[in-house]
Amino acid sequence: MELxxxxxxPRDAASVPxxxxxLDAALQALGVEETIRGxxxxxxxxxxxxxIRHAQAGDDYTVRVxxxxxxxVIKVIDSGQGFDPARAEGEAAGESDGRAEHGRGMMIMRTLADDVRFRSFPESGALVALEKHLRYGPGSLGGQLHVDESNGLSSRVRSMNGTDSDLEEFATRLFDMARTGQTGPLAAYVDAGVPPNLSNEKGDTLLMLAAYHGQAETVRALAERGxxxxxxxxxxxxxxxxxxxxxxxxxxxxxxxVGADPWAGEPSAADTARMFGHSEFLAWFEERAPRG
Incomplete structure (x- = not known):
């Protein structure tokens, strides 16, 4: 089931309710428990x-669920000036006396969501991504659809003990999902039993293919699944x-x-950055994973 x-x-406080x-109507129709909906x-x-606080006057913003x-998974995206995630974290932890309301909002999101990610792009906008695990009530529509789909996926994975052509066709579909960023279906197959480190005849894993084709969310989902x-x-x-x-x-x-080492491999990511003059990546590596 995917919705x-x-x-x-519009950048208007009235858009929030x-x-x-x-969204609450959709969750209620699926039978999500009231506490989770709250x-x-x-x-x-x-x-x-x-x-809304950080967007510029007249800007629209986008909500994707x-x-x-x-x-x-909820993504809220604006096209304003962006914000400083590190400063926001400091405000949430009480390190700043100003903008206390903003700091409390950050803390609320971190407390209620199972996963929170902030991305800010100065002069281009910002992204807030939230993830929450759902619980469905007994006999609910969402619960039944999820059970039916999970059983179907598990059966499909187990049935791959069939012919080599069946296996090859199924694997090809999975690799295509990784390349094209079909995160939801691919994650569902992995959850149902597909090996997260499945690789093709060249040794390219699902994660490798997703990374090479710019599918950041797919890379994250695969890493989270092992x-x-x-x-x-x-x-x-x-x-x-x-x-x-x-x-x-x-x-x-x-x-x-997710812990990738920029100094490992031949050529390493750092070697590749030097080779092609990507100095910004080298700066990230020194900051995020300094050479020991």
Whole structure:
């Protein structure tokens, strides 16, 4: 089961209760438990409020919601001036006397969401991404759809003990999902039993293919499910070096977040950055993972 909402809204405080009610109606129809819906309502309000505070007059902002099985992912995106995530963290921890309301909002989001990510792009805008695990009530529509889909996926994975052509066709579909960033379906297959480090005839793993093709969210989802960000292919290339070569900054950030070593491999990600003159990546490596 996958449900998607994509809303473009005016920079107006009145838009917040509107989007909140719309999402809550969808969650209620699926039978999500009331306490979970309340958490989502509050953290969505804080995320939208944060964007409205930082957006420029006249800017629109976007709310994207994906409900996939028992996961709800909310992304709130604006096109304003952005914000400093480090400063926001300090405010949330009480390190700043000013903008206390903003700091409390950050703390609320971190407390209620299972995962929170902030991205800020000066002069271009900001992204707040929230994830919440859903619980469905007994006999609910969402619960039944999730059970049916999970059983179907598990059966599909188990049935891959069939012919070689069946296996090859199924694996090809999975690799295509990684390349094209079909995060939800691919994550569902991995959850149902597909090995997270599945690789093709060249030794390219699902994570490697996603990284090389700029699919940052897919890379993160695979890493969260046990995919090894350090596994090299048959040519000795690692995902981080591939992302540097393709100049994919979001993928590079994600791989550093999940522990990829920029100094490992031949050539390493650092070697690749030097070779192609990507000095910004070298600065990130020194800051995020200084050579020991």
């Amino acid at each position: 998607n909402l994509d809303l473009r809204l 509107a989007v909140r009610r719309l 958490d989502i309502e509050l953290m969505l309000s804080e995320a939208c409020g944060n964007v 994906t409900i996939l099985g028992e996961r709800c 995919a090894d960000p350090e596994r090299s292919n048959d040519r000795g290339q690692r995902p981080l070096a591939g992302a540097v070569f393709k100049k994919e900054p979001e993928v590079v950030r994600v791989l550093l977040d």
